[in-house]
Amino acid sequence: MFERCYKMAGVTNLDRVQITPGYGLWTAGIGFQAGAEKLGAMTVPMGPGNTEKQLKMMQDMKTTVLCATSSYALLLAENINGRGLKDKICLKKGIIGSERWGDKMRQRIADELGVELYDIYGLTEVYGPGIGISCSYKNGIHLWDDYLYFEIIDPKTLKPVPDGTVGELVITTLCKEGAPLIRYRTHDLTRIMTGTCPCGSRYPRIDIITGRTDDMVKVKGVNMFPAQFDEVLSAVPDTSSEYQVMIDHLEGKDILTLFFETPAPKERWQDIESQVAEKFREVVGPTINPKAVKVGDLPRSEKKTSRIFDNRY
Ligand SMILES: [Zn+2]
Known part of the structure; x- marks a missing residue:
């Protein structure tokens, strides 16, 4: 099934596949590996972390396909751009999995790496990654x-x-x-x-x-899903894909604080915050407390990023 995923993404035995999901006693890294071997592609079996080494291997081995979680792909993309390495890498495709991600994040990774991205789906209990993938029509x-x-x-x-x-x-x-x-x-x-x-x-x-059914949070009597935060932020200009939600219960009331990143200068933050609050009211309902921060201030992760923190219970 994983070989079929690579084929759906147009990966061939001429590609060099750098695998950053973990190798261990579970299915992630080894699933990507086994599929690439079946296809006959060369693999660069890295596992997660050690960004320095990842970038070095990516250049030395002339990696054409990157397999990663969306959080790690973003971190690598930011590093490649920040260090001016874009001309030195040969990436053509990214196979990104195991995490829900918004359009804005997808666009940023695709733009910064200059690659075509494919979403891979899977879960450890059912063979691991590779039980489905997006095609080039996305x-x-x-x-x-x-x-x-x-x-x-x-x-x-x-x-x-x-x-x-x-x-x-x-x-x-x-x-x-x-x-x-x-x-x-x-x-x-x-x-x-x-x-x-x-x-x-x-x-x-x-x-x-x-x-996830367990990511659903109920605030002020309204059910909210992470996708709705993505939707709000993608509708407001000058916000990045990264956000963090803090939910507290103070003096008998639920308070939701939405931290989001913006590349805009500080004097415009208040204006962007009110646009986010306005859009949130429109899309989801309740009044929230929006807080702008600089791009890069919110945590990035080499694995999966937690974005919603419910401090009420
Ligand atoms: Zn299709």
Whole structure:
């Protein structure tokens, strides 16, 4: 299945694949590795961290494909641009997985690295990464339904929802012998995309993962998903893809503080903050406390980035 993912992304046995997800007793790094070996591509098996060495290998080995989480891809992209290495790298494609990410972050990574990005999907319990990937049309993730059976359910009622409605992805393995799973709840929120993809692939599609059922937070009686924070920030000019949400309970009231990064000069921060608050009211509802910070002030991560901190309980 992973070999098929590489092929869907147009990776061939002439590519050099640098793998930054972790190698260990789980499926991440080794999944990327096994797929690339099956395809016959050369691999640069790095694992996470040690940015210095990653950049050196990327130049020396003339890496053409980068496999990473979106947080780490962003960190590498910022480093490559900051050090003026863009002309020295040969990257053409990025295979980015295991984390939900917004359009703005995707655009920044694609622009800064000058590569085409593909979303890979998977979970350790079900073979690991590589049970689906986006195609070059970037409209959802094609899933390998000859190996797995996919359903979308309402996480509260546990009933299947109609195609196109957002719910929790549930997976049944059809061929797995060692540890088969029947109707395994992923806690990933997405929807089945209807119609056929212009790429012509017959494999069905789900939308990009919009969050986790356990990432859902209820503030002032309103359910919120991480995707909504992305949506608000992508609608306001001069905000970056990075944000952090702090939720506190003070004097009987929920208070949500949204920290976001902006490249704008300090005298414009107040104006941008009120635009963010206004947009949030429009898209989500409740009044929030927006706080601008400089680009680079919020933490970056070599693994997955936590963005929502609920301090209420
Ligand atoms: Zn397609």
